[in-house]
Amino acid sequence: MHYLISIFLWLFAVVCALAQTYIPGNSYYGNTGYIQYIAGNIPVIISAPHGGYLEPADIPDRSCSGCVLVKDAYTLELANELAAAITAQTGCYPHIIINLLHRKKLDANRDIEEAADGNAVAEQAWYEFQGFIDSAKQQTAAGFGKGLYIDLHGHGHTIQRIELGYLHTAAELQLPDSVLNTNTYINGSSIKNLVISNLTNQTHAQLLRGNFALGTLLQNKGYPSVPSAGIPYPLPGEPYFNGGYNTARHSSYNGGTIDGIQMECNSGIRLTTAARLAFADSLATALNQYLEQHYFPFYSAGPCTVINLPQCAQQPQIWGQANTCAGTTDIYWVTPTEGATYFWTVTGGNIVNGQGTAQVEILWNNNVTGSVSVLKTEQ
Numbered sequence: 095m096h097y098l099i100s101i102f103l104w105l106f107a108v109v110c111a112l113a114q115t116y117i118p119g120n121s122y123y124g125n126t127g128y129i130q131y132i133a134g135n136i137p138v139i140i141s142a143p144h145g146g147y148l149e150p151a152d153i154p155d156r157s158c159s160g161c162v163l164v165k166d167a168y169t170l171e172l173a174n175e176l177a178a179a180i181t182a183q184t185g186c187y188p189h190i191i192i193n194l195l196h197r198k199k200l201d202a203n204r205d206i207e208e209a210a211d212g213n214a215v216a217e218q219a220w221y222e223f224q225g226f227i228d229s230a231k232q233q234t235a236a237g238f239g240k241g242l243y244i245d246l247h248g249h250g251h252t253i254q255r256i257e258l259g260y261l262h263t264a265a266e267l268q269l270p271d272s273v274l275n276t277n278t279y280i281n282g283s284s285i286k287n288l289v290i291s292n293l294t295n296q297t298h299a300q301l302l303r304g305n306f307a308l309g310t311l312l313q314n315k316g317y318p319s320v321p322s323a324g325i326p327y328p329l330p331g332e333p334y335f336n337g338g339y340n341t342a343r344h345s346s347y348n349g350g351t352i353d354g355i356q357m358e359c360n361s362g363i364r365l366t367t368a369a370r371l372a373f374a375d376s377l378a379t380a381l382n383q384y385l386e387q388h389y390f391p392f393y394s395a396g397p398c399t400v401i402n403l404p405q406c407a408q409q410p411q412i413w414g415q416a417n418t419c420a421g422t423t424d425i426y427w428v429t430p431t432e433g434a435t436y437f438w439t440v441t442g443g444n445i446v447n448g449q450g451t452a453q454v455e456i457l458w459n460n461n462v463t464g465s466v467s468v469l470k471t472e473q
């Protein structure tokens with residue numbers, strides 16, 4: 095269970111503490127400034143972990159053995175172009191989470207050890223990246239009950255097709271439909287919740303490579319994809335990415351009602367602006383079709399419901415100074431629950447102690463406003 099609790103502070107002047115409400119289409123940044131969250135109001139969450147450019151000198155290049163340092167070129171741009179295409183088609187905003195750091199500094203699709211290679215700032219950025227996805231999922235589950243998460247990547251394989259990762263290996267995808275439809279493989283799927291509950295009782299194998307699979311919808315628009323009706327599985331020896339850390343962590347494979355798919359885009363559809371814009375438009379259409387076909391009847395007729403987080407008076411409360419001054423260190427806390435963990439997000443200051451616990455110390459800097467929010471996670 096996740097609970098998002100927020101307060102907003104005016105450091106110099108104001109008396110009242112208000113609940114933070116994300117405004118769809120607006121950008122928010124974590125404390126490091128290296129993670130961008132564009133708030134959404136539809137049950138679509140898109141992350142781009144490998145498209146960032148920033149190489150701050152105070153974060154050393156990752157030097158872990160075997161770690162991948164190459165960025166997925168133009169996937170940051172593609173995430174923004176996809177968001178714009180979705181907004182142009184629907185008037186609504188998907189949730190977008192972007193790692194602005196170059197992969198040399200942070201790999202936001204690995205566990206924290208490999209991701210940050212022990213650097214404290216990179217670790218903080220990693221928590222912010224994962225925290226914004228958690229927040230988007232929590233908002234989506236609260237507003238719609240279910241939804242779809244796409245982890246957006248680019249692959250360098252020579253076969254020009256989109257590789258969709260559902261956490262099944264190429265060898266597993268080569269199995270007959272009847273085997274993929276058994277509980278063993280459904281439980282290992284990143285769209286587990288969708289298999290359990292979809293509008294037309296499609297089977298797992300149909301959702302992977304039937305007529306209304308995401309790969310087939312893309313194939314029908316001129317974008318070959320695997321798996322799909324046309325290419326049901328990678329042949330032995332063919333390269334294929336089946337889904338990484340984010341897909342496993344944030345999809346219904348790991349519980350909950352948000353399904354996840356890793357999307358690895360071939361170079362031919364992302365290296366030029368013209369190719370990306372055409373693909374973004376087709377992908378936005380395909381995602382709308384997919385959501386209407388499987389998740390929400392009449393989705394394309396009006397999916398756009400503004401999600402308002404409850405006001406602070408109705409939430410479990412964050413305690414602490416609402417009026418404070420730059421240069422001051424203050425303590426903020428919530429009533430602790432045994433076994434729960436707490437991820438705090440601060441703007442206008444830095445957490446100097448207590449991240450992960452029910453109480454933090456925050457050093458306020460020279461901004462005139464600041465905010466504190468906490469995501470409580472109970473097992």
Ligand SMILES: [Zn+2]
Binds near residue numbers: 247
């Ligand atoms: Zn990648």
